[in-house]
Amino acid sequence: MVLSPWPVVASFAAAGGTVLLIRHLWRYRGKPGADWFLASLGAQATWSLAYGVALVTFAEPMRWALEVLSWATMAGTGVYFLAFALAYTGRGGVVDRAWWGFAAFPILVGLIGATNPVHGLAWGDFEVVRVLGVAGAAYDMQLWALLAATAGVLLITVGSLLLFDTVVSYGPLYRREAVAVGLSTFPPVAAVLAWLYGVGPVPAVSFVTVAFLPHVALDAYAFVGSDMFEFHPATRRVGERAAIDDLGAPVVIVDEQRRVVTLNGAAERAFGVGKSAALTRPLAALLGEDGTDPTETDAVTVQSGGRRQIFTVTTTPLSDAGGTHVGYTVVFQDVTAERRREQRLGVLNRVLRHNLRNDMTVVQGFTEAAAKEVDDPAVRDMLDRAESKAAELVALGEKARTVERVLDSDPRSERVDLAALLETVRAEHASDGDGTGTVTVEADAVAVTADPAVLQVVVGTLLENALEHAGEAPTVTLSAERRGGAVAVTVADDGPGVPDHELDVLSAGAESALEHGSGLGLWLANWGATALGGDLSFDTREGTRATLTVPDGEKRGPAGGS
Incomplete structure (x- = not known):
């Protein structure tokens, strides 16, 4: 049994390992960058297989043809890897606009190699030599071959740098895997450079396909079992860009000197300026402010296109990955109509x-x-x-x-004894009213953390409404009880109940010409309940039971009320 020389075995092993990796990743077709990565692996497998066969082929015409194929697939491996890195890191627009260039580059390299006998641009004095027991190829590389090979190395290097930049910028998810993919290019790139510039004892043999073995091992570590293509930086990169560009509100990014770095389309329209004209200008000058720093104010007034608009301003410090302050994100919200309405x-x-x-x-x-x-x-x-x-x-x-x-009024928050508050509300009615109706209080030691003024107004309004609409000499009961993490205050009367059309107005949230309430009482109670962070409900099956439910964030104490 004759054993093949180790470079041949290593080349075939690299081809086989690459094919297995392609088989594993085939299900990710259509994911950002996946198709280009599969194309790069396909070129790599073809390169490894072709060069393995070339190393045992001593017939010069066949050896020359396999050398041409190796050059073409070498170019494809590099350019397709760059396309993968661009698409995977969210820069797929570059690939989409120039996909034909990425696809044509390896074909162009192959055609120039195939037609080399006519023009001699690639190499000269091609000769098959026996070395290390294999068929090496000795030839003088011309400028085109050097440029093509150097370009392939640069393409792979740029792709690796894109991956490294992405994993540094976008957090720990799949960081080790992406670093492994970037590092996997180092052995074959080093082997290409050594062969290209005659470094090493055997210049007639390229050990690039041998260097594919650690390359395939690192790629397998990155992709097998990690589902790296299930999450890709393209989502975050495109999402961050869309969050600014597609936002309806004007957004301006400024540096520490408040000079405009970028702005979205809404800002261009709002301030009547194009992006190119706005860049590097002070934000204050862009808005027509005289010496006032917009990032230090709550609102600005902008005169643009014959319109006077008022914007609230939200300024957020902007820091890089190392925590260094680099500028500000300034978001403008158009409140012109709201301010005029107010x-x-x-x-x-x-x-x-x-x-x-x-x-x-x-x-x-x-x-x-x-x-x-x-x-x-x-x-x-x-x-x-x-x-x-x-x-x-x-x-x-x-x-x-x-x-x-x-x-x-400015909201307050304090512990309120509801029994005392209900007694106060009942006493106020007794002193202000005409004495008609009976009001009783049924409340244990129940307390709630809330704004006491708003709470008293809401309960008083509900009591007033009950006494006014519950008929002659009504009986009204004020009660309070704890319900889980909330407190319920109920105003119950024995009258005919609140008319449906009054409650429908509250449910709709607005009055119309055909459907409106009789006054401000229920609206005041409803708005007050909202201000308390609570809920107001009505039960009109037997009289009217108006229940105000207020959440209580404070834990109950041993006294039972709090």
């Missing part, structure tokens, strides 16, 4: 509330005085009704004032 509502609220409180108080006083001077019962009845309506409007104005005071 301004209009503020003016209307102040004017109407002022008129209701002052003018209707005057109307109420004159109407009451006139009623005392009139003897005609019909006229007195009309004046009494007018006085009643005036009183209702004054009360409505006070309710609107309460809404503004409660909802616009």
